[in-house]
Structures are given as structure tokens and as C-alpha cells.
Amino acid sequence: MAARDYYNPSPSYQLPPIDFDAPPAPPPSSSKPANIRKTSDPTDRFNARPLSGSPFDSHIHPLHRQDSPHGYDESPYYYGGGNGATSPDRNPFADDIPLRDHPGKPSIGGSTIQTDRRPSEVEKGSPIEDGHRSRRKRGSKLFKGKGRTPWFIYIITLIQVTVFIGELVKNSVLTKSPIMIKPQFNYMIGPSNYVMINMGARWVPCMRTIEGVQNADKAINWPCPNSVSSDRDSPEMACTLSQLCGFSGVPNPRIGGSLDEQPQPNQWFRFIVPMFLHAGVIHLSFNMLLQLTLGRDMEKIVGPFRLALVYFSSGIFGFVLGGNFAAPFKYSVGASGCLFGVIALILLDLLYTWKERRSPYWDLGFIILDIVISFVLGLLPGLDNFAHIGGFLMGLVLGVCILHSPTALRQKIGEDVPPYAPVESATSPTSPKKIHNTTMKHFVKQPVGFFKERKPLWWGWWLLRAGALIAVLVGFIVLLNNFYKYRHQCRWCKYLSCLDIKDWCDAGNLDLMVIDNTGKTSRREL
Numbered sequence: 001m002a003a004r005d006y007y008n009p010s011p012s013y014q015l016p017p018i019d020f021d022a023p024p025a026p027p028p029s030s031s032k033p034a035n036i037r038k039t040s041d042p043t044d045r046f047n048a049r050p051l052s053g054s055p056f057d058s059h060i061h062p063l064h065r066q067d068s069p070h071g072y073d074e075s076p077y078y079y080g081g082g083n084g085a086t087s088p089d090r091n092p093f094a095d096d097i098p099l100r101d102h103p104g105k106p107s108i109g110g111s112t113i114q115t116d117r118r119p120s121e122v123e124k125g126s127p128i129e130d131g132h133r134s135r136r137k138r139g140s141k142l143f144k145g146k147g148r149t150p151w152f153i154y155i156i157t158l159i160q161v162t163v164f165i166g167e168l169v170k171n172s173v174l175t176k177s178p179i180m181i182k183p184q185f186n187y188m189i190g191p192s193n194y195v196m197i198n199m200g201a202r203w204v205p206c207m208r209t210i211e212g213v214q215n216a217d218k219a220i221n222w223p224c225p226n227s228v229s230s231d232r233d234s235p236e237m238a239c240t241l242s243q244l245c246g247f248s249g250v251p252n253p254r255i256g257g258s259l260d261e262q263p264q265p266n267q268w269f270r271f272i273v274p275m276f277l278h279a280g281v282i283h284l285s286f287n288m289l290l291q292l293t294l295g296r297d298m299e300k301i302v303g304p305f306r307l308a309l310v311y312f313s314s315g316i317f318g319f320v321l322g323g324n325f326a327a328p329f330k331y332s333v334g335a336s337g338c339l340f341g342v343i344a345l346i347l348l349d350l351l352y353t354w355k356e357r358r359s360p361y362w363d364l365g366f367i368i369l370d371i372v373i374s375f376v377l378g379l380l381p382g383l384d385n386f387a388h389i390g391g392f393l394m395g396l397v398l399g400v401c402i403l404h405s406p407t408a409l410r411q412k413i414g415e416d417v418p419p420y421a422p423v424e425s426a427t428s429p430t431s432p433k434k435i436h437n438t439t440m441k442h443f444v445k446q447p448v449g450f451f452k453e454r455k456p457l458w459w460g461w462w463l464l465r466a467g468a469l470i471a472v473l474v475g476f477i478v479l480l481n482n483f484y485k486y487r488h489q490c491r492w493c494k495y496l497s498c499l500d501i502k503d504w505c506d507a508g509n510l511d512l513m514v515i516d517n518t519g520k521t522s523r524r525e526l
Contacts, residue, residue: 175228196279206250214259279333340389
């Protein structure tokens with residue numbers, strides 16, 4: 001009671017004047033001296049130790065233990081700790097990035113007053129509070145990112161919504177209706193298949209030669225982008241391949257041609273453009289819901305550049321995988337492959353910080369449920385599961401390469417600091433100029449020092465990262481070569497993206513007409 005009254009005086013109690021030339025007097029009726037000291041040397045705080053019986057000792061804070069060889073004063077995570085300088089024994093290339101030092105100290109007469117403080121008493125947003133909060137167990141929420149604004153997700157979402165509005169406008173101009181209602185209704189509530197192909201959907205005939213098209217012995221009529229008829233004799237079903245593909249067009253196949261003819265269709269950008277197209281309102285809404293929740297939170301954790309790399313790489317890889325193994329006359333659009341790459345990052349982040357989660361099994365169940373639902377939806381007509389599979393695989397590999405090491409691994413190799421901490425920024429005690437030390441600057445100045453005194457586990461983890469990156473790059477090159485050169489296809493792989501009921505695996509294939517020498521038309525099965 002006396003100690004509490006001393007530190008929290010009532011309005012009627014007045015503290016005696018402080019004599020800085022004399023040691024502080026103990027509180028009334030208390031045998032424990034106040035943990036207040038005076039020093040004229042700012043560097044003297046490195047030699048200070050908190051009193052073992054101090055009422056400010058923290059027995060629960062992860063960075064302050066009774067058996068710790070140092071206290072708050074020596075820790076760079078606390079006010080005045082470390083003096084903003086880097087210890088000479090500290091590896092400058094480690095992932096442990098300390099938070100910035102306190103900008104100043106209250107002083108009287110050139111002396112610095114330092115007091116031990118409970119973590120609960122520090123100001124919100126201070127370096128101590130940031131370090132304390134980063135060590136706490138993650139809450140029940142799946143993500144708890146930093147307060148940065150997810151500009152990448154907002155911008156990419158705005159672009160995709162704008163492009164979808166453009167799809168509806170073009171469909172309205174060509175077919176007199178913003179959505180496809182003839183010859184059948186688009187259950188996704190969006191434009192027709194032909195309009196999406198004309199606007200850049202991943203569609204193989206516009207990207208390379210195909211058996212039965214370039215070497216056909218009869219002329220082939222293709223549907224026009226404005227087609228709303230199922231009548232094979234309608235003029236709307238008598239366009240050329242170049243008219244259907246749009247943009248600058250492609251070489252039209254000729255009767256009796258070959259697969260090696262030059263020039264060949266080569267609209268390679270159809271591996272990229274489909275990320276911004278969507279099949280309908282339902283398709284767009286579902287993807288944007290995931291993007292503005294999971295994607296936004298993941299960007300707050302890893303930053304816009306890492307997320308953008310995973311987002312675009314996963315989308316492209318998914319469309320390349322689908323171009324190799326999906327039915328060649330089925331188009332594909334959507335950002336689903338990109339989002340599956342983001343889901344892969346989320347899964348890795350959960351596994352890396354498993355012990356820091358309050359309910360990791362609940363979080364894992366949520367992710368698995370999301371993946372299962374998305375894969376089941378990918379079996380429906382008009383959707384591409386290969387984009388999901390390819391995006392997820394690319395996200396896993398890039399996540400291993402760009403995310404920080406798992407928490408358990410970081411502790412074993414001596415890098416026990418929360419991931420994605422701010423870049424070190426300290427204030428020199430002799431100059432107000434801020435000193436910025438980053439890993440890249442150290443690596444440029446001392447490249448050999450980056451690899452010194454590394455543990456075998458560190459080498460093994462980085463070899464795994466390098467091997468995963470090399471493997472995915474080799475796989476990407478092999479898939480591109482197979483798509484353009486070898487053209488090997490898997491006959492059963494299409495069932496990974498469709499259910500063999502009610503001709504669902506044929507949904508999206510075009511109804512083409514073949515014109516023979518007598519002018520008679522017939523349906524061509526491709």
C-alpha cells in the first residue's frame with residue numbers, strides 16, 4: 001500500500017523536492033527502493049540491471065525473464081535499449097530487424113532519468129508496444145496484418161470491375177443485350193462465349209495451330225462475335241477464325257494446309273489478358289469477395305510487391321497449365337488462378353506461425369474448406385480447374401521463396417524476431433540524423449559476410465528455396481515448349497476440370513461448320 005501511494009499520490013499528498021545530488025529516498029513504509037536512477041552518461045544504460053524484486057519486473061513478457069542476462073535497458077526493443085546502435089556481435093544479415101529506438105528522453109540538467117516501465121504502461125504505437133504486440137499470440141482471426149493500405153488489391157480490383165463493365169457494353173453493342181440470353185442463357189449472368197473469346201479469353205485456336213484446323217481438308221466456318229443464333233445456316237455462324245479472335249487477327253487456315261505453316265496463330269497475350277476478364281456477375285462477385293478479404297489481408301502482411309509477384313505469376317502459370325491439358329476448344333477467363341496463389345500464401349503463413357495462433361486447427365479447416373469448394377466449382381461447365389491447380393502450385397513455390405522462414409526454424413537458427421518487421425531505423429545519440437541499415441546495403445558492402453557463420457539448417461533451408469524456384473522455372477519452360485512445339489495432350493486430364501455427366505466436358509466447345517466442295521455444310525466434331 002505504501003509503495004502504491006508513493007507512485008500514485010493522492011491530490012492531498014505532495015512529493016518533496018528532488019535533490020539530484022543525493023540518492024533517491026526509499027518510499028515511506030517500504031523496504032524496496034524505487035527503481036529510479038540518475039546517470040550523466042547515455043551509454044551507462046548498457047551496464048544497468050533492473051532490480052530483481054522490482055514491482056516492474058515482467059514475468060510474462062516473452063523478452064523479459066528473471067533468468068534473462070539482460071533487462072529492458074539493454075534490449076533494442078525498449079526505450080533507450082541498445083542506444084540505437086548495432087551490437088558488434090550481431091549478424092547484420094539476419095532476419096531479426098529491431099524496431100526503432102525511442103526518439104528522446106526527458107532530461108534535467110544534462111542528466112538522463114531512466115525508469116523501468118511495465119509493458120502495459122507504455123504508449124500505444126511506441127517501440128516497446130510494437131515489440132510486445134508482435135510477440136503475442138495471434139488472435140482468432142485468420143489474418144492480422146499491419147496498418148498499410150492494400151493499394152495493389154484495390155487497383156487490380158478496380159481494373160477488373162472496369163473491364164467487366166466493358167464486356168457488358170461490348171456484348172450489348174454486338175448482341176443487343178448486356179448478357180447472353182440467346183441461344184442459351186449464361187448462368188453466370190455475363191456476356192456470350194464468343195464475345196469473351198473476341199476480348200482475349202485463353203482460347204487455343206487463337207494461340208497456335210491445332211490438329212484438324214490448320215490441316216483441314218475442308219473449309220471451316222466460325223461463329224461471329226455477335227452470334228446469337230444456333231442455326232448453322234445463319235450468316236452469324238459464317239465468320240473466319242481471324243474475325244472471331246479479334247485484336248490484330250490471326251492467319252486463317254487454308255484447305256489442305258499443315259501444322260507447320262507460317263505464319264501461325266500466336267496471340268500469346270491470352271495467357272495474361274484472361275486474368276482481367278470474368279464470365280459473369282456471379283463469377284466476378286465470388287472472385288472479388290475473396291480478393292478483397294483474403295487478398296487484402298495478405299497484402300497487409302507481405303506487402304504489395306511480393307503479393308503482385310505471386311498474383312500475376314500464379315495466374316499466368318494456371319493459364320499455361322490449362323492450355324496444355326484442358327480441351328483445346330474450351331475458353332478460360334477469370335482471376336481464380338491468381339487467387340489460388342494467394343490462398344497458397346495464406347496456407348504457408350498459417351503453417352509457418354502455427355504455434356503463434358490461438359486456433360490454428362480452425363484456421364486450417366477454413367482454408368481447406370475454401371480450397372475444396374473452389375475445386376468443386378471448377379468441375380462445373382465454363383470453369384477451369386487447371387487454372388486453380390496451376391495457381392496453387394505456383395503460389396506454394398513462390399511462397400517458400402519470398403516468405404520469411406517458419407517461426408520454429410527461425411528460433412533454431414537464431415533469428416527469433418517477428419517476420420516483416422519495419423526496416424531498422426535508429427537515431428544517433430550525437431546527431432539527429434537517422435541511420436538506416438538494411439540487409440541489402442550490408443550485402444552490397446560485405447557480400448562475403450552474408451554467408452559467414454551460417455548454421456547448416458540455414459543452408460539447407462536456402463537450398464530448398466533455390467531448388468523450388470529452379471523447379472518451377474523449369475516446369476514453366478517445359479509447359480511452354482509442349483504448348484507451342486510438342487503438343488502432347490493428356491486424354492484423361494480433362495476430367496480434372498469437368499464431370500462426365502450431361503455432356504459437361506463438352507461445354508464451351510464451339511459448334512463449327514464444315515463446307516465441302518459442293519457447298520454442303522455439316523457439323524464438325526473437334
